[in-house]
Amino acid sequence: MTAVRAATRWISSGVMSRARDLASLWIVVILLGMIVLFTILCPPDTFLSFANFRSITIDTSEILLLAAGQTLVLIAAGIDLSVGSLVIFCAVISAEVLGAFSGSASQGYPNVLLGVAVATGASLAAGAAWGFINGWATVTLKVPPFIVTLGTLWMALGLAQVISGGINVATVPPQxxxxxxxGGLLGIVPWPDVIAAIGVAILWIVLSRTRFGLRTYALGANAESLRRAGVNVSRHTILIYTIMGVLCGVVGIMDVARFSTASLSAHQLDNLNAIAAVVIGGTSLFGGRGHMSGTVVGAFIPAVLRNGFVILGVQPFWQNVVVGAFLILAVYIDQVRRGGVPVWRRKRSAKEGEQRA
Amino acid sequence: MTSEWQSEPRPLLLNAIGLRKDYGHVRALDGVDFDLRPREIHALFGDNGAGKSTLIKIIAGAVQPDSGILEIDGREVTFSSPHDARAAGIETVYQDLALADPLNAAENVFLGRELCYPGILGRLGFVDRRAMHAMTAANLRDLGVNIPSLTVPVETFSGGQRQAVAVVRAAVWGQRFLIMDEPVAALGVQQTTHVLDLMQRTRDEKGLSVILISHNLTEVLRVADRVTVLRLGRRVGTIAAKDATATLLVGAMTGALNMLGEAATL
Structure with missing residues (x-):
């Protein structure tokens, strides 16, 4: 482990300290290494093929959007456990609205365009409303976001089950x-990829180039100092959770379009998957530090692993084992890189340091 | 310099008259007068519970007095929040520094007051990092502050360097005067010297006045122009720093001596 220590120190002393937008380099290396390894091990033209990469990116698109939003939330020292349930809720709303507005199934859904338009609006609005509730309860009721979003996790899931009567909603026009x-952009790039890319790009720019992004870092690092500087911290917090909610709305309608059904069970682990991707990507659970680039890499690792294992004939469940180990390793490496003091002990030792000085 | 302001009185930057504040049945301030002149470092000295914190919190807008008057440049003002005080050009450096550790010095200086590009990009909230860095670098230079780098997180800085970033931030945004709450309490000897020098340059280069709270007599006497001693919520007196000695101030602070007498009418 000394080698890891030395290597990460070296990396962090040079490039890393200057380029905030750069992912934690090691995780990029691991992803590339996996791709190389699977390319070598898998039969020719199976893993490394256009069709396969297409399927990997489609598989990753939804979790990528959720992880991008979760990056903002974690950098702001929050957490959103409700995302999976919000996706389910928004998907149910989308499917119900599609069924209601697209015309009758027997006529082949003649008003499908209207249906899609209204369903998209409804899904985004539903997500935004849940996100707003998350943020509002956090800042006004002063209940920790962990609890608030655990609460809305159950509320949104329960309401989705109530609305759908407990069964998947399949009133979706097949076209x-x-x-x-x-289909896809120019017939090549699948629409889920396009939407995910646009969403991630916007959030990446917002986080790294705008006032909103800077304040998000500051909010996670020292909310009190941001408040003293005259920033409406509550408003900022609510906005972040609302953005997260809107992303859940986007994923909700995407998911319905993709699978022609609103599934009540498919997304229940999305929250943990998204958080794992963000943390593997080097964002701190304690706020103030993180990069969108790391999240993108972190989101692809599980999909690449699962895909490679399937092609190799290894049980795909091994993906969970490996991702879990990566999660622990990611946080360990992150701590080493920051000088060996675990973040949760840092506050105390910093104070001791000041007293000594 | 001190003789100059003694001979020809200039208008007061701040004039607080008869400030009173009760917390429950505890009287934290009992009719305290306090004033601040242009380009002076005015130290507040007193034991724990003397009312220093309450006084600066009132001036910083964080606490509202039960009675008394605050005048800025001769005009009466009411601060109902720290925001009002900031708008009046008063910046406070808190004891905890209020720095965002993972952010760099420029981002901390512009925390909550980021510079955006002109035009449409700025409307969209795009920050002009280059301008923020340039302005931070210029201000650090003016105030003679050396920090390792503008682009590394301030958590990698020493205590003195962190303090310097907080002071520079206040000096950049403060239009009238700064309030510094125990700026060197946690620092070593050398770093204390740096921060005190910085305080003097803030006065001399930026033309800002400073209200300095400190327990450290040597430091108070080294940089201050005047010293006000508080005791049990009352002002014992105000005296020119050059006339003060440690024995005198400690005596006044503890109530053992009651000798500020004539000097108090300064």
């Missing part, structure tokens, strides 16, 4: 799936 999954 939607044809366009969304099998």
């Amino acid at each position: 939607l799936q044809d366009i969304f999954v099998f």
